[in-house]
Amino acid sequence: MTTASAAAVKPSTPGTPTARLFNFSAGPGCLPEEVLQQIREDVWNIGGSGIGILEHSHRGKTFDKVLGEAVEDFRRISGLPKDFHVLFLTGGATTQNFMIPANLKAQDQTADYITTGYWAEKALEHARIYGPVHEAATSKDRNHCYIPADSATRFSPAAAYVHFCSNNTIFGTEWHETDASGAANWRQRIPKVPAGVPVICDMSSDIYSRPVDFSRFDLVYAGAQKNLGAAGTTVVVVRDALVNRKVRELPWMLQYATFAKDESRPNTPPVFAIYVCGLVFKWILRQAQGGRHCLDVIAERNLRKAGQIYDSIDRSGGFYRGHADAAARSLMNITFKCPTPELDDRFCKEAAAAGLDGLKGHRSTGGMRASAYNAMPEAGCKALADFMREFARRNG
């Protein structure tokens, strides 16, 4: 294996730690290089203001512009309908596990959860504090290697909402539509919920990795540190009708209504994380090519990227075993194993030495996990796919 490390090493800047690796970490994940370069400038002096982004008042004109553009650009990417708010909250995606039931479900009302992985299970557990919850479907019988069919999902009669997670970061499964033969066609599938029941989705690890039609959802949340920016903020996209649902008394800072009214800054917001999101949104918009929508271009690239790695699994003669069923394979997090745990360890060590970092799988699945978020270049996935072939040849 000669090419991966050479391809991975980027030009270094004198006086700074040198080479950059291909970072396959599940999150915080890699960021687009042009975004990182812009951050380097703006931390010193943003927009010729003479002050860096970290030092500007969150109520000043510079940050007004950063926040205003971030919201507008987020809306433009997906043509977000007008009756949705875009909020930047703190506390991570995990905080949504309790904010959602606290704001949207009365104590005697049931909420439905589809548990397709660790984070979806956590969301259900946290919601119990606020009264009954119902597990409408689960994939835990096979260690979350698939997405349950609508026919296997049992909704409760009058749920406050249905919650699901569109991409299961740890297990490497994702909700896709399938064609008549059962093969994934990679378009976003959402559960067929009873009419009038709000659909809530944890989209932390696949938001804006492919086209998304927000009009089919009522609340979507995503920790920024995978596809949207840096750790420190969670983007919540919520329909106005839900923002004003009042089911119990809550502290002011736990209410969506507070953040909607004060445009995400009732107090000092995570200014840097919001600023990074803004840069990433502009980067997403710049991916549009030849009259094609930016998310179509990104989705095709993600398909090619993940396709190279899945090919190396499928053509390894059984050396690699993928965790996810074929129709549920994630384009963002690709989970696989070598024939033994010792080989998994060797794989991770040799890959790291070859400039391919962050591949160790989560303890629930073992093996490896390659996270190929939007900012991972195609060259990174090619380098990993080449490395996998060569490793299997040497160890198979």
Ligand SMILES: Cc1ncc(COP(=O)(O)O)c(C=O)c1O
């Ligand atoms: C799908 C999903 N949901 C929720 C979380 C939790 O995010 P946070 O650490 O921002 O609370 C993660 C983190 O990896 C995730 O992948």
